[in-house]
Amino acid sequence: xxxxxxxxxxxxxxxxxxxxxLEGVEVTRILDxxxxxxxxxxxxxxxxxxxxxxxxxxxxxxxxxxxxxxxxMQALQAGKSVVTSNKAVVAAHFxxxxxxxxxxxxxxxxxxTCGGGIPWIASILKVRRIDKISNISGIMNGTTNFIVxxxxxxxxxxxxxLARAQHLGYAExxxxxxxxxxDVKNKTIIATSVAFSCACTSEVPVTGIxxxxxxxxxxxxxxxxxxxxxxxxxxxxGRYAASVEPVALxxxxxxxxxxxxxxxxxxxxxTVGPLKFYGxxxxxxxxxxxxxxxVLDYAAGTRPRYDFSRPLDFDPALLxxxxxxxxxxxxxxxxEPFAQGAWLVRNTDPASARALFEQALAQDPTSFMAALPQEx
Amino acid sequence: xxxxxxxxxxxxxxxxxxxxxLEGVEVTRILDxxxxxxxxxxxxxxxxxxxxxxxxxxxxxxxxxxxxxxxxMQALQAGKSVVTSNKAVVAAHFxxxxxxxxxxxxxxxxxxTCGGGIPWIASILKVRRIDKISNISGIMNGTTNFIVxxxxxxxxxxxxxLARAQHLGYAExxxxxxxxxxDVKNKTIIATSVAFSCACTSEVPVTGIxxxxxxxxxxxxxxxxxxxxxxxxxxxxGRYAASVEPVALxxxxxxxxxxxxxxxxxxxxxTVGPLKFYGxxxxxxxxxxxxxxxVLDYAAGTRPRYDFSRPLDFDPALLxxxxxxxxxxxxxxxxEPFAQGAWLVRNTDPASARALFEQALAQDPTSFMAALPQEx
Numbered sequence: 097x098x099x100x101x102x103x104x105x106x107x108x109x110x111x112x113x114x115x116x117x118l119e120g121v122e123v124t125r126i127l128d129x130x131x132x133x134x135x136x137x138x139x140x141x142x143x144x145x146x147x148x149x150x151x152x153x154x155x156x157x158x159x160x161x162x163x164x165x166x167x168x169m170q171a172l173q174a175g176k177s178v179v180t181s182n183k184a185v186v187a188a189h190f191x192x193x194x195x196x197x198x199x200x201x202x203x204x205x206x207x208x209t210c211g212g213g214i215p216w217i218a219s220i221l222k223v224r225r226i227d228k229i230s231n232i233s234g235i236m237n238g239t240t241n242f243i244v245x246x247x248x249x250x251x252x253x254x255x256x257x258l259a260r261a262q263h264l265g266y267a268e269x270x271x272x273x274x275x276x277x278x279d280v281k282n283k284t285i286i287a288t289s290v291a292f293s294c295a296c297t298s299e300v301p302v303t304g305i306x307x308x309x310x311x312x313x314x315x316x317x318x319x320x321x322x323x324x325x326x327x328x329x330x331x332x333x334g335r336y337a338a339s340v341e342p343v344a345l346x347x348x349x350x351x352x353x354x355x356x357x358x359x360x361x362x363x364x365x366x367t368v369g370p371l372k373f374y375g376x377x378x379x380x381x382x383x384x385x386x387x388x389x390x391v392l393d394y395a396a397g398t399r400p401r402y403d404f405s406r407p408l409d410f411d412p413a414l415l416x417x418x419x420x421x422x423x424x425x426x427x428x429x430x431x432e433p434f435a436q437g438a439w440l441v442r443n444t445d446p447a448s449a450r451a452l453f454e455q456a457l458a459q460d461p462t463s464f465m466a467a468l469p470q471e472x
Numbered sequence: 473x474x475x476x477x478x479x480x481x482x483x484x485x486x487x488x489x490x491x492x493x494l495e496g497v498e499v500t501r502i503l504d505x506x507x508x509x510x511x512x513x514x515x516x517x518x519x520x521x522x523x524x525x526x527x528x529x530x531x532x533x534x535x536x537x538x539x540x541x542x543x544x545m546q547a548l549q550a551g552k553s554v555v556t557s558n559k560a561v562v563a564a565h566f567x568x569x570x571x572x573x574x575x576x577x578x579x580x581x582x583x584x585t586c587g588g589g590i591p592w593i594a595s596i597l598k599v600r601r602i603d604k605i606s607n608i609s610g611i612m613n614g615t616t617n618f619i620v621x622x623x624x625x626x627x628x629x630x631x632x633x634l635a636r637a638q639h640l641g642y643a644e645x646x647x648x649x650x651x652x653x654x655d656v657k658n659k660t661i662i663a664t665s666v667a668f669s670c671a672c673t674s675e676v677p678v679t680g681i682x683x684x685x686x687x688x689x690x691x692x693x694x695x696x697x698x699x700x701x702x703x704x705x706x707x708x709x710g711r712y713a714a715s716v717e718p719v720a721l722x723x724x725x726x727x728x729x730x731x732x733x734x735x736x737x738x739x740x741x742x743t744v745g746p747l748k749f750y751g752x753x754x755x756x757x758x759x760x761x762x763x764x765x766x767v768l769d770y771a772a773g774t775r776p777r778y779d780f781s782r783p784l785d786f787d788p789a790l791l792x793x794x795x796x797x798x799x800x801x802x803x804x805x806x807x808e809p810f811a812q813g814a815w816l817v818r819n820t821d822p823a824s825a826r827a828l829f830e831q832a833l834a835q836d837p838t839s840f841m842a843a844l845p846q847e848x
Contacts, residue, residue, distance in 0.1 A: 114602060114743050213744040215598065219591065225768050226490060226761055350750060353729050367490050367757040368589040374726060375747035381743040387600060392601050397773060 097395055100145045101124035103158030104132065107181050107208070110384025111155055121391060125151060127167075140433040144168055146174045153394055155387050156180040157208075163187055172196040172204070179390040181208035181383050187282035187293055191295055194402045201400055205390035210283040211236055213382030215389070216361045220291045221314075221400055227365030229291045233328040236283040238357030238377040239267045239274040240305055240325045244313070245355050248322070253310045267358055277304035277325060277340040284327030288338050291363065292331045294408040296338060301412065301450040303341040307457075307464045312422055315435050315465070316344045322352035323466050330414045337414035339446035342466040344420065349471075350374075412445035416468060419449040423456040423463035440468070473771055476501035476521045478543055479534030480508065483557050483584070486760025487531055498768060503543075518543055522550050529770055531763050532556040532671060533584075541565055548572040548580070555766040557584035557759050563658035567671055568780045579775055581766035586659040587612055587757030590751040591765070592737045594666045597776055605667045609704040612659045614733030614753040615643045615650040616681050616701045620689070621731050624698070627793040629686045642733050653680035653716040655699060660703030664714050667739065668707045670784040672714060677788065677826040679717040683833075683840045688798055691811050692720045692842070698728035699842050706790045710783075713790035715822035718842040720796065725847075728752075784797030788821035793846060795825040799839035818846070 097120060101108045104126050115123050123137065125148065130140040142163075145151060154171040156178060158164050164185045171178050173196060180186060186193065197204045207217045211223040211234070216460050223229060235241050239261055247258045258275070261267035270442045273279045288296040305325050316323055321344040329338035345352045350372060354360045359377030364370050376382035393400075421431075422438040434440040441452065449465065473496060477484045480502050491499050499513065501524065506516040517538075518797055521527060530547040532541050532554060540561045547554050549572060556562060562569065562585050573580045583593045587610070599605060611617050615637055622633045634651070637643035649655045657678045664672040681701050697720040705714035720727045726748060730736045735753030740746050752758035769776075797807075798814040811814040817828065825841065834840040 110743075118602065214747065215595065222591065222765065226494065226764055348729050348731070350726055350729055353726055355724070365761075367486075368761040369752040369755075369758050370750075372748075372750035374746075374750070376745040379745075382745050385741075385744040388602055389598065447712050465669065 097121050097152050098124040098150045099153045099155055099391060100127065100151045102127040102137070102142070102154060102156045104128045105157065106380045107157035107383045107387070107391060110380035111157065111387050114384050114388045118388070119154050120395070142170070144178070144317055146170050151176060153177045153179060153391055155391070156182055157387065158182065159184065159186055161188060162442045168193060169196060172200050172202045174215060175200045175202050177203040177205070177394055179205040179208070179387050179394070181387055182285060183209040183279065184272050185280040187285040190289055190402070192284065193202070194404070195437055201457060203394060204402070205288060205394060205400060207390050207411045208346070208383050208386035210287050211361050212238070212375065212377040212379060213357050213385045214359060214361060214373045214377065216373055217288065217290055218393070219371065219373060220287065220363060221266070222362060223365045223368060223371070224291070227367050229363050229365050230332065231330050231364040232287055232291045232362065233326055234361030235324050235351060235354050235359050236327050236361060236377060237274055237280045237325060238352065238359060239271070241359070242266050242357040243275070244305065244308070244323060244325070247310055248317070250314050254308055275304050275306045277302045280325060284329060284338055284340055287361070288325070288329040290402060292336055292408060293403040293406045294336060295404040296329070296336070297410065300338045300340060301446045303450055303453060303465055305342055307462050308342065309464065312464050315422065317440060318435070320347050321345060322347050324351055324354070326351070329417060331408060334409065335411035335414060336408040337410065337412045337446070339412070339415050341446060341450070342464070344466045347469060351394070353364060412447040416443050416445040418442050418468040419444055420466050420468055421453065421456055424460040425456040425463065473497050473528050474500045474526045475529045475531055475767060476503065476527045478503040478518070478530060478532045480504045480514070481533065482756045483533035483759045483763070486756035487533065487763050490757065490760050490764045494764070496771070512519065518546070522552070523545050526772055527552060529553045529555060529767055531767070532558055533763065534558065537561050537564060537652040544569060545572055548576055548578045551576045551578050552580070553579040553770055555584070555763050555770070557763055557789060557829070559585040559655065559658040559662060566662065566665055566778070567780050570780070578777070579770060581617050581770060581776065582662060583766050584762035586663050587735050587737050587749070588614070588751065588753040588755060589761045590735060590737060590749045590753065592749055593666055594769070595747065595749060596663065596739060599739060599741045599744060599747070600667070600785060603743050605739050605741050606708065607706050607740040608663055608738065609666045609702055610737030611700050611727060611730050611735050612703050612737060612753060613650055613656045613701060613757055614735060615647070617730060617735070618642050618733040619651070620681065620684070620699060623684070624689055627686060630684055634671065641737050651680050651682045653678045656701060656703045656716045660705060660716055663703070663737070664705040664712070665780060666703070666788060667781045668712050668784060669782045670712060671780040672705070672712070673786065673830040675786055676714045677822045679826055679829060679841055681718055683838050684718065685840065688840050691798065691814060696723050697721060698723050700727055700730070702727070704791060708790055709725070710785065711787040711790060712784040713786065713788045713822070715788070717822060717826070718840070720842045720844050788823040792819050792821045794818050794844040795820055796842050796844055797829065797832055797839060800836040801832040801839065811812060
C-alpha cells in the first residue's frame with residue numbers, strides 16, 4: 097500500500113523511519129516546503145498527491161489549523177483515508193472531517209492526536225463496543241508533566257525548569273500551548289467526543305500551570321498531594337462535563353507517580369471497570385508508531401466509526417469538587433483557610449472555579465489554582 | 473452469531489450478563505454439571521454443543537486442565553473458534569491448540585487468560601505488528617497484590633490478610649495457585665510466548681509470597697522499596713529469560729502504587745517505547761468483558777496469529793540482578809549484609825537465586841527472597 101506524508105518534521109520522519117522497516121507499506125510521496133525537497137519522493141505540490149490514484153492513505157503531521165484543514169478535506173474528498181497527529185485541527189473540525197469521510201467512503205484515523213504512542217483512541221473505541229464509558233481523564237501533555245516532576249524532584253522553580261525543558265527539546269520556544277493547557281484542551285475535546293459520542297465543544301474551562309511555584313508544590317506535598325495538569329470528562333444522566341486544570345492528587349495514586357515526560361490516560365467502563373494506559377505521549381518514534389498503527393488498522397480493514405449524535409448538555413456541575421487558591425486576593429466569605437496564603441472553596445464546578453480564578457489573577461497575576469477531587 | 477459457554481461459574485455468568493446487553497451475539501448453549509442445568513439453554517452433554525452447526529464460537533471458562541483441554545480440542549477439531557479464560561490449560565497446551573486451530577480453520581482467543589479486563593494479549597499482538605518487544609513484566613495476580621497492599625496499609629501480617637482475602641472472595645480456599653506464584657507463572661508463559669514468538673516452557677523459576685512477613689515489608693520500606701509479586705521476561709540476542717518472584721521496587725514506581733486487587737502489565741517496544749496497562753485483573757464482569765471483546769474481534773474478522781517458531785534459548789542470566797534473602801541460614805561467603813537478619817547476593821540469575829532460596833528454605837522454612845533489579 098502506498099501512502100503519502102504531509103510534513104517532514106519530527107513526527108513525519110518518525111513515520112518514514114518506521115515504515116521503512118515494514119513490508120507491504122511504502123511512503124511514495126512526502127509534502128514539504130519547496131526549499132526542503134531534497135529527495136525524489138518529496139514535493140511541495142499537494143495537488144500532485146491528492147490526484148495520485150496510487151496513494152491510498154495520506155498522513156498529515158504538519159500541525160496547525162491551515163493548511164492542514166484544507167489538505168485533510170481535499171484528501172477525504174478525493175476518497176483517500178487520512179491519518180493525522182494534529183490535535184488542533186481535529187479538535188476544531190472533528191465533525192466536519194467525519195462527515196466528509198463518510199460521504200466519500202474514506203476513513204479518519206486520529207490515534208496520534210492524543211497520548212502519542214499510547215493506544216488511547218483505539219482503546220476507547222474498543223471499550224465502547226461493550227461498555228458505556230462514564231469517565232475519562234489523563235495526564236496528556238508530556239512537557240508540563242516533565243516540568244512539574246522536575247520541580248518536585250530537583251526543588252527548582254518554574255522558569256528555570258521550563259528553560260531546561262526547552263533546552264532538551266521537550267518544550268517549544270513559545271510554550272503557551274503546553275503550559276496554558278491548550279494542547280490538553282484539544283486532546284480532551286477529541287477523547288471526550290469519541291468516548292461519549294457527543295460533539296464536545298470548546299466551552300471546556302481551561303487553566304494551565306503557568307503560575308505554579310515550588311512553594312505551591314511544597315504546600316500540597318505537606319498534605320500528601322501532588323499537582324498534575326489533568327484533562328477530565330464525565331457523563332451522567334444525559335449531561336456531560338469536561339475540564340482542563342491543575343489537580344492535586346494523592347501521592348500514592350498512579351497519576352502522581354508518572355515521571356518525566358510520560359503520559360497516563362484513564363477511562364471507566366460499566367463492565368470492564370477502570371483501565372489506565374501509560375506511555376510516551378510525544379516524540380518522533382512513539383507518535384510515528386501511533387500513525388503507522390492507524391495505517392495497519394486501515395490495511396486490516398478497520399473502519400473507525402465516530403458518532404457525535406448524542407445530545408448531551410454541558411453541565412460543569414458534574415465535575416464539582418473543592419478548589420484551592422494560592423493568591424493574595426482576600427478570601428471570599430464562603431471560602432475556608434487551606435494553608436498559609438491559600439484558601440479553599442468547597443464543592444464548586446470547574447467553570448465557576450475558573451471564573452473565580454480569573455478574579456484572583458486580576459488582583460494577583462501570580463495566583464495559582466488546583467482542583468481537589470474526591471477519590472473514586 | 474450464536475455462541476456457547478462452557479462452565480457457568482463467576483466468569484461464565486459475567487459473559488452471559490454482558491452478551492445479554494449486546495446485539496448480534498447470543499448465548500444459545502451453556503455447558504454445566506447435570507444437577508446445575510436449570511434453564512433451557514443448559515446442557516451437560518458437550519457432544520450436543522460440538523455437533524451443533526449453529527454454534528460458531530465456544531467460550532471455555534471452566535478452568536483446570538481436564539476436561540477443558542479435551543473440550544477445547546474437540547471444538548477446534550470441529551472448526552469452531554475458541555475463546556478461553558483458562559490460563560492453566562493454555563500455558564500447558566498453547567502450541568497444540570494453535571496447531572489444531574490452524575489445521576481446522578478455527579481461531580484461538582486468549583485475552584482473558586492474562587490480566588482480566590486489561591487488553592494485554594491484544595496489545596502485545598498489536599505492538600508486534602511494528603516493534604520487536606524486548607521486555608514484558610507485570611503484576612498479574614490480584615489476590616497477592618491485595619494481600620501485599622493490605623499488609624502494608626494496615627500493618628497486618630500474612631495469615632490474617634490471606635484469611636480476609638478469602639472472606640472477601642479474592643482468594644480461594646486453597647490459595648496455593650495464587651500465593652505460590654503458579655497463576656502468575658501460567659500468565660507469564662502465555663504472555664512471553666506471544667510477545668517473543670517462542671515456545672516459552674515451564675523451566676521458568678517461580679517463587680511466591682507465602683513466607684512474606686510484615687517485618688519484611690518494613691525492612692524494604694526503610695530502603696524506599698515496595699515488594700510486589702512480578703512475572704518478568706526479557707529477550708536479547710537470540711536468547712530469553714523469564715521469572716516469577718517477589719521483586720522490591722522503588723516506592724515511586726507505578727507498580728509500587730498499584731493498590732488492592734488491581735493488575736498492571738508492561739512491555740517495551742523498539743519504537744513505541746514503554747507501555748503500561750492497568751485494570752481489574754480478575755472478576756466476573758472484567759474477565760467476562762475480555763472474553764466478549766474476543767468474540768467481537770472474531771466477529772469483526774480479527775484472526776490472531778501466534779508463532780512459536782523462534783528458537784530462543786532459555787538463559788536466565790538475562791534477568792541477573794541482586795537478590796535479598798531474609799533467613800536464619802548463615803550468610804554465604806559471597807553475600808553481603810543487607811539489613812538485620814537479611815543478606816544480599818549480587819548479580820545472580822533467577823534460577824541460581826531460586827536454588828539458593830531452596831537451600832535457605834530447607835534450613836529455615838520461614839525464609840523470604842526478593843529480587844532487586846536495577847531501574848531501567
